[in-house]
Amino acid sequence: MNNKKHPPTPEDSPAQKPAKAAHPVPRKDGFPQVSEKTNLPDHMPYQLVHVSALLSLGVSRLFLSRFDLGIREWRVIAILGHYGPSSASDLVGRAAFDKATVSRAIKQLERNGMVGRCAHPTDARRQLIYLTEKGVDLHDRVAPVSIMRKRIVESALSEKERESLRVILEKLRGQLEWLNQEEALDNRETDD
Numbered sequence: 001m002n003n004k005k006h007p008p009t010p011e012d013s014p015a016q017k018p019a020k021a022a023h024p025v026p027r028k029d030g031f032p033q034v035s036e037k038t039n040l041p042d043h044m045p046y047q048l049v050h051v052s053a054l055l056s057l058g059v060s061r062l063f064l065s066r067f068d069l070g071i072r073e074w075r076v077i078a079i080l081g082h083y084g085p086s087s088a089s090d091l092v093g094r095a096a097f098d099k100a101t102v103s104r105a106i107k108q109l110e111r112n113g114m115v116g117r118c119a120h121p122t123d124a125r126r127q128l129i130y131l132t133e134k135g136v137d138l139h140d141r142v143a144p145v146s147i148m149r150k151r152i153v154e155s156a157l158s159e160k161e162r163e164s165l166r167v168i169l170e171k172l173r174g175q176l177e178w179l180n181q182e183e184a185l186d187n188r189e190t191d192d
Helices: 044-067 071-083 088-095 099-111 133-154 159-191
Strands: 115-119 127-131
Touching: 044 071, 044 133, 071 088, 071 099, 071 115, 071 127, 071 133, 088 099, 088 127, 099 115, 127 133
Parallel strands: none
Antiparallel strands: 115 127
């Protein structure tokens, strides 16, 4: 059974309806007023992005000061530490970064001797990125700090809340992957 929802149609979405007034009433301070506000405190995408930004900001500062390591490079190292040698396209999907960001991270890590490349065992057109001994050493020094931060953040939640959050995030991830694919297909059809 497919639990995924289709994107709302214009009839379903109040955001797609025409503005109520051609000329919104100015705010008390004289600046133009939007006709329909996005209620940010209750807007889930905003909340998720805000929490993600706070997580990334803290990790970025900490890892740069302690390990001279950026967040994008750490993400690649962490993925390689977890999954083992991976293709660049696998890293893009797992890192949730765009291709250019992952490519820059790999190049930086290569320059620093943290990762290497080797032939893919089943596809001669691709290469695998792997952690070098130096990369493994860095991973093993950074991972305990990352795990400690995770535990501190998660301590705000009960065990039941953590499990619920994990399930909810997995559902949202799947729904967003589906929605992004659908919108990409719609865009291709419109471009034709």
